[in-house]
């Protein structure tokens with residue numbers, strides 16, 4: 001029997017299987033990640049956070065002097081993504097809970113670069129400095145809604161790609177069982193996360209998201225930051241600007257500072273731990 005120790009955590013109900021692997025001994029295949037994330041035959045999650053020392057992973061060794069720990073993030077289908085905003089907050093909460101980092105401010109390594117985390121000792125909300133958003137240009141990018149009409153999308157890159165669509169009602173996004181069609185495909189050669197946004201009040205929006213590699217999730221941290229940036233630009237907001245972004249799984253507060261850095265704050269919880277028998281997982285090709 002090949003057992004794997006895991007924990008389960010979530011940030012605004014964007015949930016993750018956390019796999020401690022300090023020395024980088026594990027080589028989880030995409031099929032194993034997908035099996036762990038399977039909500040019926042596995043543990044169930046939107047993604048996997050492997051916790052490995054930066055020095056022990058070739059993807060992060062160059063960041064080891066600044067950040068001891070590397071968040072190796074995988075989507076629920078086993079694919080690799082550059083960044084996961086809620087994942088960073090859950091990852092940092094885990095490091096503190098496990099005694100691997102002291103509460104307060106510390107850095108972690110991600111494929112999207114080094115992120116500075118603030119984790120209070122009392123279990124309160126965790127903040128991540130997401131860095132500066134990129135706006136690669138949105139000309140001609142459109143998302144087709146289930147009723148066949150199209151809406152312009154705002155192209156925002158938070159380390160990973162996003163298409164932000166303003167709608168009048170979040171139900172316009174439909175059931176999101178499949179990825180919303182985005183055109184032209186060339187705008188997002190690596191695929192895209194799609195966010196639908198409505199206004200709730202000045203400085204306050206709500207969103208739904210279809211995540212690349214995971215489907216509709218209850219929250220997406222990079223997506224919420226992309227939504228904040230797109231909304232602040234639409235509103236002509238002066239920086240610093242703070243927006244509240246409601247997601248199906250809770251609430252995130254996002255500030256874009258005068259220097260363009262974006263900080264996201266919200267809950268991050270570790271809710272379970274256990275062991276899984278890797279040999280019992282259902283691997284699909």
Ligand SMILES: N[C@@H](CCC[C@H](N)C(=O)O)C(=O)O
Pocket residue numbers: 014075080081082083084085086087160161193211212213214217219220221222223
């Ligand atoms: N849920 C995450 C984003 C995870 C990656 C995304 N699905 C992608 O493929 O880019 C978040 O909180 O940011």
